[in-house]
Amino acid sequence: MAASATTVPSVPTFEQHGLKKHSDGDWANKVPVQTRSARPKSTDVADFAAVTGREVEWRYSPVAKLTDLTAGTLDGSVYEYSATPVDGVAVSWVSRDDARIGSAGIPEERASANAWSSFEQALVISVTGEEAKTFTLNRGALGSGPRAAHTVIEAAPFSRALVVLQNTGDARLAENVEIVVGEGAQLSVVTVQEWADDAIHTATHFSRVGRDAKLKHIVVSLGGAIVRVNPMTLLAEQGADVEAFGLYFSDAGQHLEQQVYVNHDAPNTRSRVTYKGALQGQGARSVWIGDVLIGNKATGTDSYEQNRNLVLTDGTRADSVPNLEIETGDIAGAGHASATGRFDDEQLFYLMSRGITEDEARRLVVRGFLTEIVQQIGDAELETRLQESLETELVGTELAS
Known part of the structure; x- marks a missing residue:
């Protein structure tokens, strides 16, 4: 008698391997996102589930203290700012349907999407002209109510500028900043967080760098109870270049967070990421996550990222997570x-052998450690002021041995 034939499915099924739905949900069709580039994106806050703290983008954040920014109603009206006029830089409020909005990127998490859904007008900073120039935008009257904001910084082809976003005073702010760097342009953007002690600030910076253009992006976070600034850079065209720097000084009970993402999506692109931070006091916390994606079109890529943390006292915590995805071997x-x-x-x-006291020697080491980032700004007045702010942070600190 001939043996009966057994038909083997050409495509394995979940049931074939004993995989079945469980009572906690249809998990087989809800596979977690495995790579940074695969995260869902939307400008509508309703497309994102409520934040629980278990999400990969929120697992290091104090989400219970951010609920009004991730799920609450935000005031998206225009706000007061001050700026000294500079030739080659124009500032204006534009409506939500302006073509420049969304040209650098769109949200990947709920706070960013809530800000995007809530803002009424966007503030556009337009840079033109090949002469080097410095422009500073000051924000210090945002108030203590939950607020949304949207800013677009547009550098015309072959333009050159340093744009400083200076933040002080009270704030409960969720915002998005878009940075578009045109062909051959050289743009530096410095965002300085010197908020009041109880301020809360979450921000996503989306950058798109064009052909043979260069962006220098610097995050300085010193003040505020919770500050979460996440820069995302798309090196979209051949020869695009980004240098991303960060400086943070976390005091007792302060949470300072940065999630950096660089996407190499074109040939012969370059990125350098350097973030440095110091922590002092009970409960001082810093978070740095560095994601770099080298796409399958990004042949000839040159990329390096680093994070350094200096612990000054007991009772602090620094989380540092570098990640690298490479989809081409030709780099x-x-x-x-x-x-x-x-x-x-x-x-x-070395310092003490030359007559310097131990306390002063330790402070000199801290200054030297952080000064490398300050010196990248390229504006002497701002660099001097930030050095003075760091000195103030160190006054009276009992540094750990």
Whole structure:
């Protein structure tokens, strides 16, 4: 008697391997996002589930203190700002249907989407002209109510400028900043967070860098109870270049967070990411996540990211998570580094052997550690003021041995 034939399905099924739905939901069709580039995107807050803190983009954040920004109603009206007029820089409010809105990126998480859904008009900073120029926008009267904001910084082809976003005073702010760097342009954007002690600020910076253009993006976070600034850069065309720097100083009970994403999506692009932070006081917290994607079209990519944290006292916590995704083997180089530690004993010994007291020697080490980032700004007046702010942070600090 001939044996009966057994038909084997050409495509394996979940049931074939004993995988079935469970009472906690249709998990087989809800596979978690595995890569940074695959996260869902939307400008509508309703497209994002309520934040629980278990999401990959929120797992390091104090989400219970951010509910009014992630799920509440936000005031999206225009706000007061001050700025000194500069030739080659124009500032104006535009409606939501302006073509420039959405040209650099769209939200990947709920706070960003809530801000996008809520703003009434966007503030556009337009840069033109090949002469180097510095423009500072000051915001210091946002108030204590939950608010949304949207800013677009547009650098015309071959233009050159340094744009400073200076933040002070009270705030409960969720915002998006779009940065569009045209062909051959050289743009530096510095965002300085010197908020009041109880301020809360979540921001996503979307950047699109064009052909042979260069963006220098610098985040300085010193003040505020919770500050979460997430820069995302798309190197969209051949020869695009980004240098992303960050400086943060977290005091007792302060949460300072940065989630950096660089997407190499064109040939011969370059990125350098350097973030440095210091922590002091019970409950001081910093979070740095660095994601770099080298896409399958990004041949010749040259990329490196690093994060360094200096612990000044006991009772602090620094989370540092570098990630690298590479989809092509034809690159110039890629790497990442992360370190958290106390002081270099050899540096202290060298300074003390020359008559400097131990406390002052430790403060000199901290200044030297953080000054590297300050010096990248390129504006002497702002650099001096930030150095003074760092000195103020260090006054009276009992540095850990």
